[in-house]
Amino acid sequence: MENLTETMPGLAERLAERLAHAISSGDLLAGSRLPTEQALCDQYGVSRTVVREAISMLKHDELVVSRQGSGTYVSQQPKVALRLSPPLGNLQSVSEILEIRSALEVKAAELAAQRCDRARLRRIRNALEELEDAVERGEEGVHEDLAFHRAIVAATGNEHFLATIDFLHRLLHQAIQVTRRNEARHPPFMRQVEDEHRALLDAIASGDAEAARNAASLHLANAERRLRLAQGAPDDG
Template identity: 45%
Template sequence: MFSKVSGPVRLADRVAAILAEEIESGRLAEGDKLPTEVELVKQLGVSRTVVREAVSRLRNAGLVEPRQGRGVFVMPRRTRPLDLEAEAVEDTKAKVLQIVEVRRPLEGEAAYLAASRATPGDLVRMRQTLDAIDAAVAAGGDGVDEDLAFHRSIAESTGNAVMVSTVRYLGEVLRGGIRVTRANEARRGDFIEQVRQEHHAILAAIEARDADAARDAARLHLKHAASRLQDADDRFWTETEVLDVDLDAAH
């Protein structure tokens, strides 16, 4: 059914994209059972860990549902994650910048509420997510999942269930755009340090219970993210390998 996976793209991203395409095309319809983990490993030529991560991403995106003792099944269609595919580099850049515009007011308000409502336990979890970003980057990773976890932890600290659900959903919808943003920032050491300082400024304001400062710090972080993308040279936007990694990650 599937061809073996290879190439520069992260394997879990590629497997998730392949399975998502089967679902979106209708070849795997609502209620269909995915091939077993063993079958996917054999057909795609990847490890069990890769298959599990890919299926986890599909589950987070609402495409599939694991059922205890029965397997993984395709879910009913719903609003699908944002399509970042673009015919021109200019379109890709515009879409990623639009993603940042969407995040700015939402995450600013989440930081504002978190500064007023976060419990001591919430603050510990936020600090842990920042440490996880540093650890991921130090280990050579892109830090995308850890970055998303940091912003989710802020939303969770608001105590607003709708805010939490919205940020969680948008995290999966906008994953590809966040990956492009971090890929751009990873090209330069000063960018990496700027992002780190901006994240820590958000948390410091939340810890200080300064709601206005927390909102301003979150909005400023995303404003700077947009500026860093605007300043990226044409080579960044036209490098096929970078764009394939990031756009394919949008499930």
């Protein structure tokens, strides 16, 4: 059985932290151009995928910006971002992130069902279609999965809610990567996830707040249950 630790995206996280430290310490000056992807690959002994993911994290923290046709540069006034420790790679750690998601996303689904207008609903539908397309292409769909759930939070119309989710972006991204990699190894799990996402969308579209709340709660509880089953841990559910 594959160890959960081996599925964690730790390389990208560590590279992002190294580059963020270089920026905060002044080794990479404000306004300076980052080394090329290949140079970073050679320097840190990682793949281009890892480099791109790490740079994506830095962009989200507004530490770097991209200039089309020119490269990636340290922001002129890089922010000192609050750092959240990544999941440790064990079942307990990821389960704790799922608890945070449940506290936020179950209420978000309820509010989305009550407040969602046509434009917001269309964005949720589009996000789910993009996720399904990514799966069809054989991709993990981590970014798309996160975008789907973020679209539901955005549909609440509560900007503070959305800001909270965005602050937790890296934490949620890594936990979703763990759950999706686990589910991708078990086709029945993938079908369950697709059905749960559809049920959540349908409940929001119908304006049924209770059904949306229940669908979100079930989806997140099942995500933990699927992890436990895959790891051979006792099923608490």
